[in-house]
Amino acid sequence: MEYCLREIKGKQAHDPIFIEKMMKWPSSRCLYVPGPVIVGAGPSGLATAACLKEKGVPSVILERSSRIASLWQLKTYDRLRLHLPKQFCELPLMAFPSDFPIYPTKQQFVDYLEAYAQKFDIKPRFDETVSQAEYDGALGFWRVRSVGVKGKVMEYVCRWLVVATGENAEAMTPEMEGMEEFGGEVRHTSWYKSGEEFRGKTVLVVGCGNSGMEVCLDLCNHNAKPSLVVRDTVHVLPQEMLGIPTFGLSMWLLKWLPLRLVDRLLLIVSRLILGDTARFGLPRPELGPLELKNLSGKTPVLDVGTLAKIKSGDIKVRPSIKSLKRHAVVFVDGKTENFDAIILATGYKSNVPSWLKEKKMFSEKDGYPRKSFPNGWKGERGLYAVGFTKRGLLGTSMDATKIACNIQRCWNDEAKHRLPFAPLFPQ
Known part of the structure; x- marks a missing residue:
């Protein structure tokens, strides 16, 4: 490793002798990457790698x-489908198959991503968890350290680093008083597959976003007895309005009308279709759904049938939890109820602060770029972020395209000094 770093020190990426030496390093623990290192092989990482390849820039993806x-x-x-119409969830350069439904299933989306990787010959380095990445000012490069199977440590040296671990890297599990006393199962939605294993059981679902609502519906469909904890206000919108997907209709209206007027129209139509959701324990925020999304990133719930189950009483709405007891939950209104299990639909968080040693671009508090959309994709010294827009796959595609164009300009500027690229990692 020390030999590797001595060879880099004081050199520049466009020095042909420097590059030639790095391509021949005998150590298998330290490798020079001529193009970007991308951390994460989810949709964000795949989209960025594809856009770079289309522009002639090679990259290496590290995936834990x-x-x-x-x-x-x-x-x-299992029952998950894309919440938005497929045209708003496509990655750059490749559309969904025409025979896919408007809202593709989980497996269809996975098949699409597998086909996407195959089309662009994207071959991530799997089972490599990035433990640290930092910019070495003395070298003028990023040093990215990963830990693989059996504890094997690798270090990659690169000119550009793309953070593609996204908004959903780690599950968020809130602390609840008395959790150790509960005795029943407490599971995050990341480990929930189907309501079949909860058939006949009373289950409390904590969190009223799209995931919490769908899990409740799934539990109902498997003859479980779910209750839903609603801790905050929430916008529930019909998935379609007047036969048109709500999201698509919103995007079209925004071309012609101001955002607040579009919000008013959405809420009027929602009330006509769904009724007053506050009557069923789902009060709406003061800000409209689109304005709230822009300001906080909080996504409105697109109803796929859960609200009807709430109205019928098959799903009961409960307030915030005060504490847990033996197979029981005490709510803030003083009531206590027995439950067999608790499902935490409490979302995810970024894990960037745990491994990226950089404080200017990313917030140490939440792991998001400090600059809000659409300016959060680019940092300094060759650092980029993709998939942190709080705008789903549409935001991911926008980021990936910008990043590839920006890196390509640098790549082309240095091309006259660069030796022909040879693959570093034979498959």
């Missing part, structure tokens, strides 16, 4: 799991 899109493949429930 054993497969692409591990969150989608390993940590999502």
